[in-house]
Amino acid sequence: MIKEPTVYFDIKLDKETNPNAVWIETSVKDDIIGFHVQHGDAYDVACIDLGIRVELPSVSSFNTLNVEMTSNDIIVEGELEFMTDFQLTTVIGNVMLQNASANSVVMQTSHGNIQGYFHQLATSLSANTDYGHIDLDIASILQGNKATSELKASAISGNIRMNLPKSFYSYFDLTSYSRMPTISPENLPEVHLEATQNKKHLIGSYGKSAGNKAILSTDIGNAQIRYVM
Known part of the structure; x- marks a missing residue:
């Protein structure tokens, strides 16, 4: 221990x-x-x-975690809880986060992939890479999670995929300058699309409430939200 x-x-x-x-x-x-x-x-x-x-002791709660590297991968494993925020930043390398939680989460790299697996939603979640893919899985969050969340992911060249639970009623804004953004499964009755003249820009809402936000943007690559039933 x-x-x-x-x-x-x-x-x-x-x-x-x-x-x-x-x-x-x-x-x-x-x-x-x-x-x-x-x-x-x-x-x-x-x-x-x-x-x-x-x-770090898993039984303890810490205020903040800030990891900054130049050319290393950053991996955070274990059900660690931070009272306020944590930020994981590297210039050349991948960033991977598994089951840690905080009020504000920032993951960023210039050249590398970002992977995040969450069992609790942060009030603010941001993932940014210039050249790399982003894969965020929030589909297995705890049922008692009632926080209103703003989720953002952006890339210059890379695919962005975000898995959300069916209970995550939200406003969404997806942009890809090279391909058509997608919401899956297709033809969900809870999905309400807003009219837009740009097929590379997909905006709308899912479910009854738009208190939550999911914003995805990539220049070259796919932008996809998948609601897990």
Whole structure:
């Protein structure tokens, strides 16, 4: 059992003849602990392979989680709860989130895919990638989830797919400049489409209430919402 937050660093060097070329410096300010990977001037940073694993007690609730990387995948696993928000950001790499929850969730990367599996809906959920696909599965949320949510996903080049439960009555706005956006299954009686002159833009509502919002936008790729019965 994990009793307290723990950070593990897995550092691999291509030149094992100088194991002291890389080291970790720790800084503490108020309730924030910072870890900084340092290396000597004679060592090329491109020759460092760094893996970071953060273990958190699953029985505890934390206020926020903010992970920022440059060229690493970010994976969050386990039913972790954050009181306010968490943000997962990488420049080159994939972002994957499974069953963690917070009031506000942000997942973003420039070059990589985004996958999110949720059992609770956030009040605000945002997923953004420039070049990559986005796959968000919210179909298995708990029945007691009553939050009004705004879900946003955007890509420049990539497909966007969002699975929603049949109970998620919402306003939807789907845009794709290369293909026709879709709502599935087709011909759902609860789906009400609004008139639009642009076939690449699909707007409307699902169900009785439009308090929730689902907004998907991609330049090149598919934009699809699937209501899971």
